[in-house]
């Protein structure tokens with residue numbers, strides 16, 4: 001077995017529904033992602049980007065094919081084992097932020113650590129340093145309602161990276177943000193990828209956003225249409 | 236892991252205190268109702284028992300007449316020999332006190348009132364459970380001589396002398412005679428409809444010769460009988476009846492012209508009926524506890540729907556279905572336990588206030604408190620399970636998409 005790849009997909013399919021009402025959203029995907037890559041997934045609406053991200057992120061199961069994460073055959077894992085893989089190796093960022101309402105930034109970021117059974121002190125320290133690394137050291141006590149969209153997304157990023165995941169999945173992380181905030185978030189993700197070696201897989205519709213990635217995978221109707229490397233961004 | 240779930244559940248409860256309070260309101264009311272009912276009911280039973288045992292130890296009371304009512308007036312009274320016959324001929328009797336009592340006007344300085352004066356032997360103190368608070372009982376010499384001495388009850392002391400005056404050694408006017416107070420009885424309080432402490436106890440010859448001024452053989456109006464512990468009071472009553480019928484020359488076709496009151500039997504009947512009442516009230520309160528449990532289930536189910544996105548978030552960041560189930564279950568149990576504790580606290584306050592108000596003794600009943608608490612915890616598990624399982628079965632993607 002090839003252990004070079006972080007993520008390896010072979011003939012991955014996903015079919016929603018049953019019988020005549022069924023719809024095949026992924027029609028046999030072959031894809032490999034290496035450790036430390038920054039991949040942008042693009043494509044028209046309904047082409048299967050989110051479906052792929054959900055399967056990669058172990059939130060959903062494929063209907064067929066093979067999904068290997070590191071040396072783990074994910075398609076053979078139980079629901080419980082997939083939860084544990086999410087907990088220990090994967091981080092998520094959503095378009096809608098998905099923070100707990102009426103809960104402070106600090107508590108939101110502490111949440112994944114709670115499930116790891118860490119001590120109060122450890123949780124606290126790790127959450128604060130995660131929030132500081134996204135530039136929110138001064139907003140620890142703010143609830144989502146008391147923050148801008150960009151700040152909320154940065155809390156969500158802090159929550160995703162506080163567990164030191166290997167891979168970060170981001171489904172349209174800048175979809176709800178204006179262009180200035182988008183730049184902030186993308187620079188943050190780039191830094192996490194470059195400085196911490198976190199592998200980033202990100203869905204986006206915007207070319208300016210995709211430019212931050214090192215590699216762009218384009219989808220069309222459940223197929224990979226193209227898979228190209230970006231020229232290095234010189235800054 | 237339980238500890239972790241407990242921690243997460245507590246956080247959730249703290250985040251929504253109002254919701255938590257409304258959720259457990261039913262439990263609080265249910266638990267406090269059950270505990271209060273049972274505690275007060277126990278108190279009432281206890282109070283009935285106390286009142287009756289204050290009358291005397293294993294007391295049987297022999298009175299002329301077939302019972303209460305006009306017919307008892309014409310029935311002949313007893314003789315002293317009747318009392319001694321009961322004492323000497325019937326086995327299982329600890330003491331017998333022949334009693335001659337009557338109401339007299341009593342006067343001390345400018346205070347006057349009408350009081351029941353009881354003449355009897357020293358056995359009366361034992362049979363009717365009187366203890367001396369101050370001073371002494373009358374001596375055998377005083378008894379034999381029919382000396383003008385008496386022991387007064389608390390009410391007489393309060394009404395005739397007032398506070399701060401030591402009645403011992405004082406002389407009071409009783410009817411047309413003067414009686415010297417030699418002792419003060421320890422108070423018994425109100426029993427049933429009569430004030431037991433409104434009494435003066437004198438030697439039997441004193442009331443017969445000095446106060447009433449005549450010495451008839453047939454003037455014993457009550458014979459108080461104290462049975463030995465463990466005797467069968469039905470048998471005793473039967474034997475006393477037989478003996479008295481014989482002594483009063485009643486033919487087989489004549490009804491009794493006397494009757495025997497068995498206080499033990501009355502006590503049993505009364506406390507049995509208060510117990511039944513308590514059970515009934517507790518059962519009604521128990522229903523409200525059940526309704527409280529359904530309230531928890533209802534609100535937990537609503538909250539699962541309301542919190543679908545939260546559950547999705549938890550699942551996405553790596554919570555297992557098992558942990559989500561545990562979180563909701565622990566949340567329900569924690570809530571209902573808190574409700575149980577608050578209910579017990581409330582019941583504590585209610586019992587103290589109400590026991591005072593309706594004048595029953597209050598005793599903390601740890602058993603019913605434990606049962607009520609365990610019950611509320613059980614309700615948390617029972618009614619928390621369905622919502623918890625529903626939460627755990629949610630699909631993470633569906634849950635995240637939920638608005």
Ligand SMILES: Nc1ncnc2c1ncn2[C@@H]1O[C@H](COP(=O)(O)OP(=O)(O)OP(=O)(O)O)[C@@H](O)[C@H]1O
Nearest residue numbers: 016017023025043044045046047048049050051052
């Ligand atoms: N739960 C579902 N049941 C049935 N069909 C679904 C389900 N989820 C997605 N689909 C279908 O699968 C296809 C791919 O959906 P997906 O969400 O992956 O698209 P996407 O590329 O993320 O689109 P967008 O850019 O609009 O987010 C769509 O045609 C969609 O209608």
Ligand SMILES: [Mg+2]
Nearest residue numbers: 049050051171
């Ligand atoms: Mg999508």
